[in-house]
Amino acid sequence: MERFFQLPWQVPFGEFSLKIDSLSLMFLMAIFILVFCAGVYAVGYMREYQGRRPMGLHIFFYILFSLALVFVVLANNVILFLGAWEMMSISSYFLIVFHDEKPSVRRAGFLFLVASHCGTFLLFLMFFLMAHNGGSMNFDLISHTSFSSGLAGVVFLLAIIGFGVKAGFIPVHIWLPHAHPAAPSHISAVLSGVMIKMGIYGICRVLWILGVLPDWCGYVLLMIGVVSGVMGVLYALGQHELKKLLAYHSIENIGIIALGLGLGLLGESHHMPYLTVLGFGGALLHVLNHSIFKGLLFLGAGAVIQKTHTGEIDQMGGLAKRMPVVSILFLIGAVSICGLPLFNGFISEFIIYFGLFKGLASLPLLGAFGCGLGIIALGLMGSLALACFAKVYGTVFLGQPRSPSAVEPWGKTSSWMIVPMLVLGALCLWIGLFPRRMASLAFLGGGYLSHTDLSSLNMGIIFIPLSFIISALILFIALMVGLFGMRRIFLKGLIPSVRETWGCGFSQSSARIQYTSSSFARLIVELVKSVLLFKREGGEVRDLFPAKIKLTSSIQDASEKFFFRPLFDRLTSLSKKLDIHSIRYTQMYLMYIFLYLIFLLVWKMK
Amino acid sequence: MMNIIFLILAHWLIVLTLAPLFVGVITKVKAFFAGKKGPSVFQPFFDLQRLFQKNSVYSRTTTWVFRGAPIVNLAAVLLLSLMIPLGPFKAPLQFSGDILLAVYILSLARFFMIIAALDTGSSFEGMGASREAFFSCLCELALFMNFITLSLVSHSISLSTMIGADTSLSWNLIGPALLLVAGSFFLVILAENNRIPIDDPDTHLELTMIHEVMILDHSGVDLGFMLYAAAIKLFIFAGILVPIILSIHAGNPIVDMLIFLGGMLGASMAVGIVESTMARLKLNRVKNLLLIAVAVAFFGFVVKMWKG
Numbered sequence: 001m002e003r004f005f006q007l008p009w010q011v012p013f014g015e016f017s018l019k020i021d022s023l024s025l026m027f028l029m030a031i032f033i034l035v036f037c038a039g040v041y042a043v044g045y046m047r048e049y050q051g052r053r054p055m056g057l058h059i060f061f062y063i064l065f066s067l068a069l070v071f072v073v074l075a076n077n078v079i080l081f082l083g084a085w086e087m088m089s090i091s092s093y094f095l096i097v098f099h100d101e102k103p104s105v106r107r108a109g110f111l112f113l114v115a116s117h118c119g120t121f122l123l124f125l126m127f128f129l130m131a132h133n134g135g136s137m138n139f140d141l142i143s144h145t146s147f148s149s150g151l152a153g154v155v156f157l158l159a160i161i162g163f164g165v166k167a168g169f170i171p172v173h174i175w176l177p178h179a180h181p182a183a184p185s186h187i188s189a190v191l192s193g194v195m196i197k198m199g200i201y202g203i204c205r206v207l208w209i210l211g212v213l214p215d216w217c218g219y220v221l222l223m224i225g226v227v228s229g230v231m232g233v234l235y236a237l238g239q240h241e242l243k244k245l246l247a248y249h250s251i252e253n254i255g256i257i258a259l260g261l262g263l264g265l266l267g268e269s270h271h272m273p274y275l276t277v278l279g280f281g282g283a284l285l286h287v288l289n290h291s292i293f294k295g296l297l298f299l300g301a302g303a304v305i306q307k308t309h310t311g312e313i314d315q316m317g318g319l320a321k322r323m324p325v326v327s328i329l330f331l332i333g334a335v336s337i338c339g340l341p342l343f344n345g346f347i348s349e350f351i352i353y354f355g356l357f358k359g360l361a362s363l364p365l366l367g368a369f370g371c372g373l374g375i376i377a378l379g380l381m382g383s384l385a386l387a388c389f390a391k392v393y394g395t396v397f398l399g400q401p402r403s404p405s406a407v408e409p410w411g412k413t414s415s416w417m418i419v420p421m422l423v424l425g426a427l428c429l430w431i432g433l434f435p436r437r438m439a440s441l442a443f444l445g446g447g448y449l450s451h452t453d454l455s456s457l458n459m460g461i462i463f464i465p466l467s468f469i470i471s472a473l474i475l476f477i478a479l480m481v482g483l484f485g486m487r488r489i490f491l492k493g494l495i496p497s498v499r500e501t502w503g504c505g506f507s508q509s510s511a512r513i514q515y516t517s518s519s520f521a522r523l524i525v526e527l528v529k530s531v532l533l534f535k536r537e538g539g540e541v542r543d544l545f546p547a548k549i550k551l552t553s554s555i556q557d558a559s560e561k562f563f564f565r566p567l568f569d570r571l572t573s574l575s576k577k578l579d580i581h582s583i584r585y586t587q588m589y590l591m592y593i594f595l596y597l598i599f600l601l602v603w604k605m606k
Numbered sequence: 607m608m609n610i611i612f613l614i615l616a617h618w619l620i621v622l623t624l625a626p627l628f629v630g631v632i633t634k635v636k637a638f639f640a641g642k643k644g645p646s647v648f649q650p651f652f653d654l655q656r657l658f659q660k661n662s663v664y665s666r667t668t669t670w671v672f673r674g675a676p677i678v679n680l681a682a683v684l685l686l687s688l689m690i691p692l693g694p695f696k697a698p699l700q701f702s703g704d705i706l707l708a709v710y711i712l713s714l715a716r717f718f719m720i721i722a723a724l725d726t727g728s729s730f731e732g733m734g735a736s737r738e739a740f741f742s743c744l745c746e747l748a749l750f751m752n753f754i755t756l757s758l759v760s761h762s763i764s765l766s767t768m769i770g771a772d773t774s775l776s777w778n779l780i781g782p783a784l785l786l787v788a789g790s791f792f793l794v795i796l797a798e799n800n801r802i803p804i805d806d807p808d809t810h811l812e813l814t815m816i817h818e819v820m821i822l823d824h825s826g827v828d829l830g831f832m833l834y835a836a837a838i839k840l841f842i843f844a845g846i847l848v849p850i851i852l853s854i855h856a857g858n859p860i861v862d863m864l865i866f867l868g869g870m871l872g873a874s875m876a877v878g879i880v881e882s883t884m885a886r887l888k889l890n891r892v893k894n895l896l897l898i899a900v901a902v903a904f905f906g907f908v909v910k911m912w913k914g
Contacts (some may be wrong), residue, residue: 394724
């Protein structure tokens with residue numbers, strides 16, 4: 001399914017050619033749902049800043065950002081795509097640095113800008129290589145030409161790195177964990193839910209254009225998926241700042257999407273259309289699902305942070321009693337992101353698992369090992385994500401308040417913020433219980449992406465298990481209702497009494513002896529401490545008598561610490577050396593520009 | 607349709623009556639090793655009856671999550687019981703990919719148990735929750751590894767077919783791989799159901815508990831549901847292992863039922879013997895044991911791939 005739209009445009013090599021097809025449909029749905037919900041949310045969220053900050057500027061850039069996102073997905077021409085891509089990056093920069101009075105926010109925004117442009121540089125290279133081979137700047141026309149195996153490989157690698165920076169593949173993800181906590185919550189939601197999917201969209205579009213790829217490409221994407229997924233969730237386990245933790249979970253889910261895409265590519269190169277459609281379809285459905293539940297989580301985090309004025313999980317606690325609606329919606333988001341049944345995360349993970357098991361059975365040795373590794377990695381990611389979100393939900397919403405900021409009185413959360421979260425939560429439940437609609441759209445997109453004809457395939461192979469799952473889940477809900485009724489009957493006439501939590505005889509229990517986020521995750525983090533660069537200082541008992549002890553534990557991002565920071569430091573020192581010959585007066589710069597323009601004019605006139 | 611409903615009811619009847627009996631047999635075996643007469647095999651039934659008649663006490667700190675967790679837990683294991691064959695009764699819920707639903711429904715139950723434990727705001731339950739979250743990561747790793755090997759052996763991804771419900775698993779062809787899978791799966795049974803050497807179901811010291819300490823604050827009907835769910839989960843896990851080992855199919859349903867019951871009796875005695883002869887491992891050694899389970903499962907996978 002594809003529709004075209006064209007307008008005359010004066011830009012050289014560019015044409016205002018738009019195309020909507022089954023592939024871009026999934027991304028467009030994610031964009032529209034999340035941009036709309038986050039926008040409505042922002043009305044309530046930004047109310048406290050009205051009058052104190054330039055809101056009009058923020059709204060302007062938000063609209064520009066949304067337009068840019070839509071044009072990135074619809075663009076059918078290299079120049080239009082790159083123009084929309086740049087507009088997306090720059091407008092999101094201005095959205096991220098809303099709180100620019102904080103130096104950490106300014107640094108995060110600058111890192112985001114640098115990373116984005118490093119990626120875009122590679123994209124320029126890649127697109128011009130493709131356009132040169134295809135003889136045109138139009139995506140459709142380029143896709144009709146054939147690429148040599150070597151050129152396809154080079155283009156693929158450039159796409160992985162260039163779009164991977166935006167998507168958040170490890171190791172080029174380092175801007176993500178800084179940008180998300182810095183941005184206001186509704187912007188984090190759109191960044192995480194939609195903008196990083198634009199990286200995935202770019203990779204999908206390049207895969208669509210290239211058509212046939214060498215065999216090793218599928219393995220590369222599979223490995224990237226495995227590494228990003230497992231490392232992302234391991235880093236998330238060590239975090240104690242709410243939005244940074246959610247940012248690392250986005251990296252994990254991008255890993256799952258890359259896993260699905262890798263499986264699809266393996267299916268393509270081994271000529272197994274079922275694997276292809278299951279892999280690509282599962283990945284596209286996960287794109288939509290992740291944008292919905294990640295948006296829900298970030299909006300919920302924003303509601304919590306707005307009231308407690310801190311993002312530190314260990315300062316919160318017992319918020320479920322004070323914000324009941326937000327806590328239930330956050331729970332829906334948490335259950336969805338762990339991929340647990342009843343909600344949408346399970347459906348897309350099931351499709352990818354199903355494809356991986358099929359690949360395990362039917363692919364030759366190396367492919368079977370790859371699929372086995374993918375299954376193991378997905379299982380590990382699921383259980384680690386469960387641990388992480390049990391930690392987050394338990395520490396933030398349950399238990400007793402851990403600090404005064406969780407106890408001080410505050411007003412009700414604005415309805416402007418609650419209603420979009422309700423919409424997203426309802427969508428999670430709907431796709432989880434009735435996935436047929438969205439799943440078939442995702443498979444259409446997957447078929448389009450791989451140039452496979454879906455009518456020749458029997459999609460019942462996945463829809464029949466999905467319908468069994470739905471009946472099983474309805475039975476599960478009925479069981480829960482039945483057991484609830486049975487408990488009512490057992491407790492008939494008896495009124496349960498309410499006491500303090502059983503403390504094994506402790507009379508002076510305080511909120512501080514509860515498990516914190518780092519103590520909960522400690523067992524897992526210490527198992528992989530060399531990978532996470534886990535450091536623990538202090539905390540030893542030295543003296544005979546009780547005294548104050550200080551304990552700090554931290555984990556560091558290895559890619560940032562060992563690769564990018566040294567690289568940036570090297571580049572900065574290099575550019576400082578070149579700075580000796582700097583010009584002191586601005587007027588000198590202007591004179592040089594003027595002279596250069598004259599030179600160009602004289603040259604052109606010849 | 608009526609066939610399915612009959613199978614569902616038969617499954618629930620068998621599971622609800624035999625699961626506490628399974629736990630009773632384990633206790634009897636442990637008592638025998640200790641030279642005691644021990645409680646009757648039917649003691650778990652009396653315990654459940656007592657609990658269902660009692661009133662509940664709820665903590666002030668808890669929310670609806672605490673009250674909902676036992677229901678989610680019991681509903682999940684009841685759903686899971688429909689996915690395995692019990693003797694001559696085929697699983698009423700089987701489809702390609704149902705192992706994923708099985709594993710993830712258990713994860714859903716586990717998630718609610720963990721957050722219900724954190725809901726009490728007590729460090730005891732937090733301890734149990736943290737340990738449970740960690741050990742389940744390693745258990746699921748071993749479980750998935752086993753499922754990969756079994757799916758390669760049986761060429762399907764439906765739990766009933768993988769454990770040899772319809773066609774016997776060919777032990778003479780792929781014996782070594784299946785042996786490794788069975789060994790690894792036995793360790794997973796011990797870990798997932800909180801048996802020695804991973805956890806001690808009898809002690810009530812927070813330093814040595816994982817599952818028991820998570821349900822420390824539940825009382826009355828809630829505690830009854832939690833204990834029942836734990837017993838059914840153990841029964842189901844053993845019910846997955848028994849058909850793998852005893853891959854015999856007589857045509858006669860009564861003989862099949864006797865074989866199944868005999869196998870379950872043997873499994874309960876095996877668990878009881880392991881619990882009586884071993885001590886609980888030091889907590890930082892438990893992860894080594896679970897990683898051994900993962901390694902054994904991995905070797906099973908390698909052996910299967912080697913044999914082709």
